[in-house]
Amino acid sequence: MKTSQFRKLIKTNLAPVLHELGFSGTDHHFVKVDKNHVINTIVIQADKYGGSCVVELGVHFDFLPNPLGELIPANKITVYDCEFRTRIVHELTWFQSNVLRKKKSEAWFRYGDTEDESIAVVQKMKEMIVRQGTMYFAKFNDFPHVITSITTNELSHRTKILDSYGAPLDLRLALLIARTHAFLGNAVDAANFAHWGLENIGNATGLIQDFTEFFD
Structure with a gap:
């Protein structure tokens, strides 16, 4: 068919x-x-x-x-x-x-x-x-907690729960979490995840501008 x-x-x-x-x-x-x-x-x-x-x-x-x-x-x-x-x-x-x-x-x-x-x-x-x-x-019914409860330690070690979410890899997920905190008005938390992203940027230099926007 x-x-x-x-x-x-x-x-x-x-x-x-x-x-x-x-x-x-x-x-x-x-x-x-x-x-x-x-x-x-x-x-x-x-x-x-x-x-x-x-x-x-x-x-x-x-x-x-x-x-x-x-x-x-x-x-x-x-x-x-x-x-x-x-x-x-x-x-x-x-x-x-x-x-x-x-x-x-x-x-x-x-x-x-x-x-x-x-x-x-x-x-x-x-x-x-x-x-x-x-x-x-x-799994996403309790938004924003499902996102704001993720820690930088979980990003570093890629826990099973992140896999169960079908989450993007660490840097994209860090950017997503930072954007979510910014949307919620949590400027300090947004900056913390952006800082983590920049510290772990590696070869993903295309994301540098996205992360630095949280410090403007």
Whole structure:
């Protein structure tokens, strides 16, 4: 089945469920803008060779530019604009996880050869998006605490909780935290994270100007 045909099935079999959860979108990009500055996004990303897709989830905040420095209207944000990103993964049983010690891997969904097969794939995708997406997006419900509680020590050692957020790497995350503190009016905290960023800048010299803006 072609990607264009599969997206029609997403539109009729998946999109209505996401709309009930507050998302807008039709066949592969979906976005939900919460009142507390949080933006949740979903994309069903087709394999460039066709025949399958992967589901990616993203979280962004309406006062932040995207990674390219562009400030985009909240309802136009896609996963590709988000600082926090993760993918739907294969779900393991207790036996697989604890006895066989298998690790979760991202789930690629093969379209199927017939419409019935493809509808079954969309159904499975829907169940996993709702289950995993609900858990992932819930991590950001207590904004701004989810960001302001991150310490420079966590940045230095890349804790498991940061990985569970799908957080950007240390310098971009430091910049994001500094911008969040600045948005909240916490000038001292913003400057502290900017100072940490400059101290650890390494070869990422393109971020120097972004960090120095907190000292103007």
